[in-house]
Amino acid sequence: MITLKLNGREVRAQEGQTILEVAREHGVRIPTLCYLEGLSPRGSCRLCLVEVRNWGGKLVPACATQVEEGMDVVTHNERINRIRRLVLEMLFVERNHICAFCVSSGHCELQDLAVELGMDHVTLPYRYPGLAMDLSHEDYGIDHNRCVLCGRCVRACSEVEGAFTWGFQGRGIQIQVAPDLGGPWGDSETCTSCGKCVQACPTGALFEKGVGTAAQTKRPEVILEVTERRPRV
Amino acid sequence: MSKVRVATMWFSGCSGCHMSFLDLDERLLELKEALEIVYSPLVDIKEIPEGIDVALIEGSVNTTEQLELLREMRRKCKILVAFGDCATTGNIPSMRNPIPRDEVLREVYGDGNPPGMEEGEVPALLPQALPLHAYVRVDYYIPGCPPDSDRIWKFLSTLLKEGKPRLEGEEIRFG
Numbered sequence: 001m002i003t004l005k006l007n008g009r010e011v012r013a014q015e016g017q018t019i020l021e022v023a024r025e026h027g028v029r030i031p032t033l034c035y036l037e038g039l040s041p042r043g044s045c046r047l048c049l050v051e052v053r054n055w056g057g058k059l060v061p062a063c064a065t066q067v068e069e070g071m072d073v074v075t076h077n078e079r080i081n082r083i084r085r086l087v088l089e090m091l092f093v094e095r096n097h098i099c100a101f102c103v104s105s106g107h108c109e110l111q112d113l114a115v116e117l118g119m120d121h122v123t124l125p126y127r128y129p130g131l132a133m134d135l136s137h138e139d140y141g142i143d144h145n146r147c148v149l150c151g152r153c154v155r156a157c158s159e160v161e162g163a164f165t166w167g168f169q170g171r172g173i174q175i176q177v178a179p180d181l182g183g184p185w186g187d188s189e190t191c192t193s194c195g196k197c198v199q200a201c202p203t204g205a206l207f208e209k210g211v212g213t214a215a216q217t218k219r220p221e222v223i224l225e226v227t228e229r230r231p232r233v
Numbered sequence: 234m235s236k237v238r239v240a241t242m243w244f245s246g247c248s249g250c251h252m253s254f255l256d257l258d259e260r261l262l263e264l265k266e267a268l269e270i271v272y273s274p275l276v277d278i279k280e281i282p283e284g285i286d287v288a289l290i291e292g293s294v295n296t297t298e299q300l301e302l303l304r305e306m307r308r309k310c311k312i313l314v315a316f317g318d319c320a321t322t323g324n325i326p327s328m329r330n331p332i333p334r335d336e337v338l339r340e341v342y343g344d345g346n347p348p349g350m351e352e353g354e355v356p357a358l359l360p361q362a363l364p365l366h367a368y369v370r371v372d373y374y375i376p377g378c379p380p381d382s383d384r385i386w387k388f389l390s391t392l393l394k395e396g397k398p399r400l401e402g403e404e405i406r407f408g
Contacts, residue, residue: 099408100318100378101325111407120374120405121321121366128330128361214408 004071005053019050019062019073030075031084031113033091034150035063036200038224039159045150046087047113050075059083085117092119093126094173096145097203103216104204110148111203129173136186139209140198144176147205153177153197156223165191196223237393240272240285241316242306244292244299245326245362249379250317251275251291256382267393285310287392289375293319293326294363296349298356307369312392315365318378318407325378326362334360373398376407 002013006026013022018041023030034045043064050062053072062075074080091097091110099105113119131144149168154177157166165188169178179188198206199222207216243251251274257264271285272278281302288310294300307313318324329337338347338358349358365371375388384404392398 096328096331098322098324098328099406101328102408105408115403115406118401118405120376120400121315121364121371123366125367126323126327126330126363128327130331 002067002069004067004069004073006073007075013067015067017067019060019065019067019071020048022067023050023062023073023075028075030062031116032063033109033113033148033202034152036152036155036202036220036223038227039152039155039200042151042155045091045148047084049080049083049087051077051080081117085119088113088117088119089122089124091148092122093124095127095129095131095147098145101213102146102204103207103211103213104146104218105214107214107217108204109202131176134179134183134185135209136184137188137191137193137209138186139193140185140195140206141209142177142185142206143204145205146203147177148203149175149177150202151177152200152202152220153206156196156200160223160226161192161194161196163190163192163194166197196226199223236269237267238271238282238284238286239268240281240288240306240310241270241275242272242288242290242292242302243274244290244303244320245295246292246317246319247325248274248291250289250319250377253317253377253379253382254289254385257386258382260382260386264389268389281305281309283309287312287314289314289316290320290365291316293323294359294365294368295326296356296358297352300359300368303365303369312372313365313369314388315371315374317380318376320365321374321376322407323362323364327364330361334358374405375400376405378408 002015003010006023011026020030030048032048034042041064043061048062049059051074052058052060053074099111133141133143135141154166158164165179166177168175169182170176179185180190198208199218200220204216270276271282288306294303315321319326338350348355351357377384387404388398388400
């Protein structure tokens with residue numbers, strides 16, 4: 001067992017647990033986006049950043065940082081809230097997120113985060129990149145305007161389905177998720193059409209064809225359910 | 234007690250926010266006691282009067298005329314409110330922003346000299362449709378497409394009673 005401080009309170013944790021897991025066990029909510037139970041943590045969206053006081057106030061991603069003996073973790077304060085809001089704003093301006101027009105409106109983790117973090121407008125200037133959709137798959141579509149590059153589709157596809165269809169292509173601001181060696185998705189030889197990528201996607205970037213505005217509900221928890229049912233060696 | 238002087242404006246939006254305002258239904262009677270609408274697409278007044286307390290502005294800023302009116306309103310009002318998603322985020326009108334302005338106009342109106350290309354009888358289209366705060370200081374935001382009438386009621390009633398509007402939780406959801 002490990003003892004650490006969580007928002008000033010002493011808590012006990014198992015070795016190997018992450019800060020996020022321990023926080024959840026103790027009813028402390030830390031916002032997340034790229035994290036999804038059942039997938040390996042990535043720590044790429046930075047929304048779960050927490051402060052470790054006795055590491056000189058260093059900010060670490062709670063989903064990808066294992067607890068250590070004597071760690072003094074703060075999950076919410078003015079500095080963290082400010083940084084989370086900035087990270088969220090950057091996610092909103094990076095691409096074209098237009099909630100009113102989106103299949104996932106009302107069921108979107110990005111939209112939910114704006115509510116949770118009290119973001120009633122975005123202070124950064126929007127970038128308005130010109131991005132395409134790929135509607136070549138028979139059942140599903142991808143709209144890159146709504147993608148936050150969390151990589152949950154990429155991990156669901158490789159770690160759970162084992163198809164390795166989705167990956168990242170490009171660098172920096174040009175980066176996009178892409179099937180096989182760049183698509184179109186409908187021509188993919190590896191895609192099994194299982195739809196796990198769609199269920200794992202936190203926004204309306206991946207969607208079921210024929211679904212109207214605000215009508216796309218998803219079950220991201222299916223990823224955990226599938227992995228939990230697997231026999232363990 | 235003198236009534237609070239309220240203005241509303243309609244830029245590039247669908248008027249859904251104004252419709253939602255009218256959806257206040259019987260609560261409009263209560264509002265009528267506390268405020269007076271001195272300028273609005275709902276009333277027939279051509280010039281923006283001086284001394285406005287609260288201006289609710291629907292829509293994104295899309296044309297040179299809208300930008301001028303926005304700046305005039307900022308000068309003449311105490312509290313300027315982005316009313317709905319278009320005014321707050323750009324929303325649907327901003328979907329043209331990744332496409333160059335001239336290309337948009339030619340796609341819609343064909344070749345030749347499409348209206349909006351230059352300043353004329355029709356005001357020129359700005360390079361992009363932007364939220365109000367891209368140009369002027371905005372005091373408060375009422376997100377929503379449209380913000381439902383309960384949200385508008387909460388905003389106005391807390392503003393009138395407490396001097397400061399109080400929208401929280403689900404009341405700020407976009408879309």
